[in-house]
Amino acid sequence: MPAANCFPPRTVDALLSPEWLTSALDPAYPGIQVTGVTPGPVVSRMSTNARFRIECAGGVPEGLSPDLCGKGYFTEQAWPARHTGRFEVSFYRDVAKPTGVRTLRSVYADIEPGTGHGVVITEDVVAQGGRFLDATSEYTPSQVADSLGELAKLHAATWGDPGLAAADWLTPRLEKHAESRGFKEIHGNFTSWIGAGVPEEVRDAERLVRAYRTLCARIAEDAGPWAVIHGDTHIGNLYLDGEGRPSLLDWQLVQRGPWYLDVGYHLASALTVEDRRACEKDLVRHYLDRLRAAGIEAPQENEAWEGIRRGVLHGFFLWGITLLVDPKITTVLQTRLGTAAADHDSYGAVGV
Secondary structure, eight states, rough: OOOOOOOSSSSSHHHHHHHHHHHHHTSSSSSOEEEEEEEEEEEEEEEEEEEEEETTTTTTTTTTTTTEEEOOSSSSGGGGGGHHHHHHHHHHHHHHHHTTTTTOOEEEEEEEEOOOOEEEEEEETTTTTTEETTTTTTOOOOHHHHHHHHHHHHHHTTOOOHHHHGGGOOOHHHHHHHHOOHHHHHHHHHTGGGGGTGGGGOOOOOHHHHHHHHHHHHHHHSOOOOOOEEEOOOOGGGEEESSSSSEEEOOOOEEEOHHHHHHHHHHHHHHHOHHHHHHHHHHHHHHHHHHHTTOOOOOOOOHHHHHHHHHHHHHHHHHHHHOOOHHHHHHHHHHHHHHHHHHHHTTTGGGG
């Protein structure tokens, strides 16, 4: 745990100060003394990611990479949205290690009580040979089987966990997306070249909004099994680690929810339409087998597919409302998810 007097900094300059880093890293590496910091690339969208390299008196402690990356809401534009960072920070602080899910290795994660600003420091996977992915990256069915295995690991480790049932940062919040954004954004995408690849039978902004709101309402009323879900499992939230293994990142939508939201969304967004159609049944069986191997009473295949249809709808809505991403990426994902929604009648899965 971070030191009691080591609250998250509010600027990148403060984050990169040897004094602050010494106090932040000391709980995990007692006696560490950071003597030098070499800044690396800084990328700011809403949150800011700052890569850097440290030097320490007597050398960097064993088990700690000198190449690190800090993430927080450091800019004036981002500061009003700082509260959204607490979900990801809480995941790294409280859940990542116990589940064993393959993700960024956190060495510091904490939230300032007064402001709600959270900061996480992880090892820099790029310096370790890792590679981030997006919808234009080649991603094979065998890699999807691997990433589904990681989702099964996360879900099985948290399945109905009473210790997480009352965690306020895991409170389901899907409906907030449907309340804050919807028809205007989707209509704009669907009537432009961005949504041109979405099949005609599902390219209906009003119906997609209505279907997603219905899905959210049904999930809120569902007393069935839940797990901690990633919530946003498109391919751009994956990276290949230094050994080429698929790994998850960007946990801003982490929450309690049904497993199928992660799995249906992932299948439909990570694979080409052709690969998904050819392999999705085998991949769903693989995921269910991984759950059973972990001791979970997984749903039968027919029941599972009802959930997969809804998981596709979840991803389709999230990319329908997406505006601030490279349009080439949005186009690929809207086409993939929209085609899957048409293939599986995802609107019909919620009776809309």
